[in-house]
Amino acid sequence: MTETEKWEQGCRTDRVRNEFIIPTLYNQLEQFKPQEILDIGSGTAYIARAIDEMLSYNPHWTIIDTSQERIDFSISKMTSKIDALIQKNSYEEVSKSGTKFDAIFLLFTLLEMEFDEKICKKLNESLNDNGFTYIVMPNSLEDVFNAAQDDYDILFNYLNNDCQLHKIDKFTKEPYPFNAHRFEYIIQCMLKSGHKLIHMQNEKFNNKETYLLVFQKVKS
Numbered sequence: 001m002t003e004t005e006k007w008e009q010g011c012r013t014d015r016v017r018n019e020f021i022i023p024t025l026y027n028q029l030e031q032f033k034p035q036e037i038l039d040i041g042s043g044t045a046y047i048a049r050a051i052d053e054m055l056s057y058n059p060h061w062t063i064i065d066t067s068q069e070r071i072d073f074s075i076s077k078m079t080s081k082i083d084a085l086i087q088k089n090s091y092e093e094v095s096k097s098g099t100k101f102d103a104i105f106l107l108f109t110l111l112e113m114e115f116d117e118k119i120c121k122k123l124n125e126s127l128n129d130n131g132f133t134y135i136v137m138p139n140s141l142e143d144v145f146n147a148a149q150d151d152y153d154i155l156f157n158y159l160n161n162d163c164q165l166h167k168i169d170k171f172t173k174e175p176y177p178f179n180a181h182r183f184e185y186i187i188q189c190m191l192k193s194g195h196k197l198i199h200m201q202n203e204k205f206n207n208k209e210t211y212l213l214v215f216q217k218v219k220s
């Protein structure tokens, strides 16, 4: 089984995605009906496909990922119902195009991305007025504490918003560089760059907490 197939299989049995993220985002989309949706770091597009199948309307999805293998897999799984532009790109490249979206997904992607005010400004510029950004992240505090038992500096890195942990990915079992971003920092950067926080929700599965943060662009 390839790394990408392992990822897809992990998603299928993942309670966080199937019982929390997918139903909650589905409800959000049905409520606000964003037409242009950008999924940054879509992986195998498992979440986008699952939501799209349930929606009562047909949005246009733009799905980007830096992994060619995951992009090829996503293309092979697309059904005719999904109207999507799928591309191997980093968000940093796509954001230069100036295309605007009504909703942006960053679902666990910040685990692999740098996060600062600069990237939040780009997100803001990529949104239409009143557009939404949905950020999903696990609470990494427990992982930070565990790692800090061997290396005390990790705690200071975490507090200074520059903390990378070396973990094993729970789906692929491959080593995984995991950016432990503090929620306080994520919220602060988003608020400073022209968003308001309109919703925050968390769920616990197997004693692990996952947060969904919903931001809305303040009209420019």
Ligand SMILES: C[S@@+](CC[C@H](N)C(=O)[O-])C[C@H]1O[C@@H](n2cnc3c(N)ncnc32)[C@H](O)[C@@H]1O
Binding pocket: 011, 040, 041, 042, 043, 044, 046, 047, 064, 065, 066, 067, 070, 089, 090, 091, 092, 106, 107, 108, 109, 111, 112, 113
């Ligand atoms: C943790 S996975 C999450 C995948 C998917 N969002 C999900 O929840 O199933 C993060 C994904 O982001 C992609 N990625 C990492 N950095 C990226 C970047 N700068 N721009 C776009 N995608 C990126 C990775 O290749 C990976 O597929």
